[in-house]
Amino acid sequence: YAEEEHSQDYLFKIVLVGDSAVGKSNLLARFARDEFYSNSKSTIGVEFQTQKMVIDGKEIKAQIWDTAGQERFRAVTSAYYRGAVGALIVYDISRRQTFENVGRWLNELNTHSDMNVVTILVGNKSDLKDSREVSMEEGKALAEVEGLFFMETSALDSSNVATAFQTVVKEIYDILS
Ligand code: GDP
């Protein structure tokens, strides 16, 4: 088929990092399957999901890795980061401590990854307006200082979830193509 002649294989490994319970697994569940889990069971599952996307008419496979809860013990291994070209560093806008820990995750990422990883800072749970502890401006400011993309998302109401993943994939594609 003509379609196949034009299709080129792009496979981008993208990792999800950030403190426990910020919503990493649910961001992936929302993006890949349009599902949401009100408890944390979603963490127990596959180590990555592959999502097909089309950019500039090219088919791209985003292989998105999720932790299996190791982040709770600060035990995310270098194998997790190996070969990653993109990352989402996620915090919870309703828990300030998860934002304070972003720097630690950035260090982890820089230590374990062998190349420049396209990274977006993601303030998740934007639906929790009444319990917000981190303003959008603070998130933006940190991202600017660290040279990261930035977005607030909600895996619960879906806002900006696809856009966050697509931003990373598009940037990787632009760099590599
Ligand atoms: P992980 O440990 O970072 O993978 O976090 P989970 O995806 O397991 O989510 C932890 C908890 O936060 C679960 O109870 C989710 O239902 C909840 N959660 C995840 N994303 C959101 C969100 O965008 N809004 C709200 N209100 N809750 C969320």
Ligand code: MG
């Ligand atoms: Mg999880």
